[in-house]
Amino acid sequence: MSDADAQQAPAAGNTQALSLELLLQNLPGAAYRCLNDGDWTMEFVSEGMEQLTGYPAAAFMARPGLSYASLILPEDRPLVERGIALALAEGRSFQLTYRIRCAEGHIKWVCEQGAASPQAGMRLLEGFLSDYTRLRNADMLVREQASYLQRARDAIVAMDMNSRITYWNNGAERLYGWSAHEARGKKFSELLCENLAAYHTAYETTLSSGEWSGELAHMRRDGVCIETDTRWTLLAPDDAFGSPQKILVISTDISERKHNEAKIYRLAFFDALTDLPNRASLLDHLRRALLGSARTRKCGALMFCDLDNFKYLNDSQGHAAGDMLLQAVARRLEHCVREADMVARLGGDEFVILIQPLEDTREGAAAQAETVAAKVVAAMAAPFQLAEMTYSVSVSVGVATMCGTVDTVESTLRQADAAMYQAKACGRNTYRFHDPAVQAAWSARAELENGLRRALRDNEFVLHYQPQLDRSNRVIGAEALLRWRLPDGKLLYPAEFIQNAEESGLIIDIGRWVLRTACTELARWQRFPDTAGLTLSVNVSAGQFTEPDFVPMLQQIFEQTGVQPSGLKLELTESLVVSDFTHTAHTMATLKRRGISFSLDDFGTGYSSLAYLRKLPLDQLKIDQSFMRDVLTDQNDASIVRSIIALGDSLGLQVIAEGVETPGQRQFLSDAGCFIYQGFLYQHALSSEHFTQYARSVH
Structure with a gap:
């Protein structure tokens, strides 16, 4: 070696030592070398130890010095000892997280990464200690929040912009029947949505407005259709975590509520015996029909149908037979009208037929009503089979044409009722129109038709x-x-x-x-x-x-x-x-x-x-x-x-x-x-x- 080389060698060594010392000082933690003696007596520890524990590094390297093991919480120390011993026995490095009590008395989480010294074998340990408290708390917060999502009763589902499911909580598993493992990767639209039109409406609204809420029908794994109250929220992408844009779907099962609402509705608006709309429903439909008639200038009709001598059946055969007859009459009346028209039961043996306002004139409405009335009279002519008994009944029908520009709910009901009594006065088993002019026109029409048959x-x-x-x-x-x-x-x-x-x-x-x-x-x-x-x-x-x-x-x-x-x-x-x-x-x-x-x-x-x-x-x-x-x-x-x-x-x-x-x-x-x-x-x-x-x- 030349004299110049001899002079440069110590200088290079000093430079490397200074660089290493500077690196250790700036690390967010402490590098150490300690004895594997149970107290982890430090032979070397970097200056970062003071920031981590509050004690200066020299305190750990003095003889006698501060034992690092004494800082570890007693309940965590056995876990640390077992972890190190197991790693050394298996000839691998170790990574542990545990708690220490710092000089000020507060507790920190520490992450320790270490291994046996290559030169000294298992007698010496070398490693690095870092403050894990913030990451630990953040991780705990994430876990806590995730546990809240998992414990939620609602179904919480996340899907990407191609409808593929990326998150599926326990609530979704309970509601729909598929596990998270089975659901992830499947298309939300194909797995749950029978009505794709409703799905696309919700999807497009969410994209344009950022959210959508409403009721959707979803299919369970067992094929049962359930009603859900659902909210969709558009989640923006998170560039920091590389998270793409997604849609969060939160659904609540409202099947029972909808079922109860339907029951309440039927109790309020349908007759329990015949399953026909009741008086309240009829009045509502008649009011709306007249409002529509006033707008469109179209005419319709209302028909009162009263069974002749119904009281005799109740008195002679009992109310059970009467109830059976009313149910059978209801079904026959339903077959006499168009789909748009309505058959209702007012009570007792009184039924009402609402002919929707679709005709341009009262005469046209009267013609449609006459067709229905004739069907009703003919339908009642066939005997009814009531259990073991055959019973015949006739009907008297009163017809009132209506136009929303002049008629009201009350006047229409009154006129149809009066026409029904006129039908009874004319010998029953027939129909009559209340409007004298319409009645006269219809009588003339019927007379002309009979004349044509005669001709x-x-x-x-x-x-x-x-x-x-x-x-x-x-x-x-x-x-x-x-x-x-x-x-x-x-x-x-x-x-x-x-x-x-x-x-x-x-x-x-x-x-x-x-x-x-x-x-x-x-x-x-x-x-x-x-x-x-x-x-x-x-x-x-x-x-x-x-x-x-x-x-x-x-x-x-x-x-x-x-x-x-x-x-x-x-x-x-x-x-x-x-x-x-x-x-x-x-x-x-x-x-x-x-x-x-x-x-x-x-x-x-x-x-x-x-x-x-x-x-x-x-x-x-x-x-x-x-x-x-x-x-x-x-x-x-x-x-x-x-x-x-x-x-x-x-x-x-x-x-x-x-x-x-x-x-x-x-x-x-x-x-x-x-x-x-x-x-x-x-x-x-x-x-x-x-x-x-x-x-x-x-x-």
Whole structure:
């Protein structure tokens, strides 16, 4: 070694010693070397010992000096001794936490990390002591708070933003049935939520507002659905701990509360015997129905239904039989109403039906109520089986129409009750309307309907035929028009009865009669050379044309009458075409193959559309007489008529105008390109005999 190297070596050693001493002074704790003698007599301890214990480091290294073991709390010392002995026996380092009493008298938690000295074996220990008090207290606080979450009765669940469960407390395990181990990693939405729409609503609201609260139905592990009162809270990410954004869900089981609420509600608003809504419920629904009626201007009805001679059953057979009858009556009444309507029991043998305000007029509401009332009377006619006894009962029904703009709860109840007593006064087992005007209108409607049935039975209907002429004033066909000849000889036109026929469903039977009669007449024309080329147009109602058996029925008529279908033209309305286009087009195509032609009646008054004009197998457009009335004085009507004619020409469709009454109108049509006419200018509708004479005279 050179002299220079010899001089530098001690200097380097001093520098390293100074660096080590500086490091030991700045460590947050104390490095030590001690004897493994039970008192842990210190041979060396760094200056940090004073900050840790309050005693200077020199006090521990003096002879005799302060025993470090004496600072360890007596209850912790055996644990320390066993821990060190076990580590040394296993040839490994040790890490212990225990308490010491400092010079000032307060207690600190110490974390000691150490091992046997490599040079001295198990005789010497070397290690490091640090203050663990703050970390210990923080850890205890975390553990305490975690224990609170675990002991909470509520289900507490945390999930990430992909719905995956990251935390699941004991309350969640008790409520839902899955352990934390089973639940973690599963999707909250898939594990618990049957109603995914409600889950997504809660999720989106939490993201946008930071929280959501409400009631959710959750599925337990055993498949039982439970009601929960739930609060969702959005937890912001914690960058210090690397914690991502999550949602905290706290749920309380409210199934029992909801069950009790439902029981209380049923006790308050439902009749215990029949399970129907009771008086309180009826009054509430009636009040709300009238408020809604006042807003919408719609009309409904209230019906009082009272069992006839119910007291006799109670007196003769006992209240048990009476209760059975009331329960059976309740079920039959429920089958007489629409889903939106309501059946309630006022008490005793009084039942009430609320027909919701859905009709535009009182007459419409009365018509709906009459349908229900007739069902009720008919339903009660069948005998009731009460245990071993069969019992028959009838019912008296009072009907009051209602409109929220003029009627009140009290007036509606009073009127329906009065109408019910009127029904009883009329012999029971019937129904009556309270409103005199409605009652009169309904009686007239019922009388008209009965008259229509009689007309079918007694052959009171007749067909008249209005000629259709070409530009040469030659008769080329006719339209069959329905008339009703009353027994007193008076003749009624369709406007006076056809709507009633459609509403009652009688239009199907009437339409069948019209087609059979018209085909019989057309077949007669076809037997004579001078009328064989005539066509006959017949109006067909929407209800009749959409009947499943319409085509077979027509085929049967053709076979019975021997008519050639090529002479028959069916007139359809625009509303029929639009309401069920697919079915209408199919039926038309089927009949077209049999030689029947089609005319679109009243064209331009409804839902005129080029789409169906192109797709349907039409032969003719018919200009409605409402346009013809003012065609010479109203520019709009004139333009519409010209447009229809031009449209028909462009589509290759024949155009006929009805309601032609003056030479000026005919000239206007001729100038516009329409050359087939029907109207009073030529002839009114004629009887079969007179039409044949007229057709031959101008042929």
